[in-house]
Amino acid sequence: MNGKTRPNPWLSIPASDYEGHMESPGVDQQRLLRDLLRERVEEFRPAALAVLGCATGAGFETIDPSIVRRLIAIDINPEYVELVRHRHATRLPGLELICADVAAVDLPPRSLNLFHAALVLEYVSPEMVVGKAAAWLVPSGILSVLVQLPSQRGQVSDTPFVSLKSLDGFMKLVDPGDLAAIATRSGFAAVRSYTVTWVGGKSFLAAIYRLEGTRNEQ
Secondary structure, three states, X not given: OOOOOOOOHHHHOOHHHHHHHHOOOOOOHHHHHHHHHHHHHHHHOOOEEEEEOOOOOXXXXXXXXXXXXXXXXXXXXXXXXXXXXXXXXXXXXXXXXXXXXXXXXXXXXXXXXXXXXXXXXXXXXXXXXXXXXXXXXXXXXXXEXXXXXXXXXXXXXXXXXXXXXXXXXXOOOOXXXXXXXXXXXXXXXEEEEEEEEOHHHOEEXXXXXXXXXXXXXX
């Protein structure tokens, strides 16, 4: 060990590789992300929405700006953030882009109706993210998450886009029980959770939590 922190591999994965991998027939997770974001917006109709790990904006094309008047898109990769700007800024006038590690992001307290984190908690501290969501959401605001479950295919599917293999050893699956306990400690109540079985034999846990009153206020 040389004491140096490993660079975040997401900074070195080109957008073309990311989208190519996620759209590969044996992965098809762009469709999963798109459908999930659309469903959450349609169900909860948030005026203020934050999407953590927005990547290249899967699902943003389904967002109705008359419902979502403020959309905060957060990602660590500047190429992804600029693609979101190019593709969606004109149609979504309330779009705010933040290129940063979530640990460095500080949003106004009680400013969000929905916080959405799909396939993100595997790369950051779940405790930190859920804690931030609890601070940023209004009372009764919604935390929506999607996490990958263990699979015989491994954590990162094999595709021709080899840059994604840099995530091996960096990605850490989140235990559903641990996630539920973190949410409870942070003041959330479970709304529902369910397993999504996807192409290629992979499964995911989709979970929805509601912030209980003003429990986190001092």
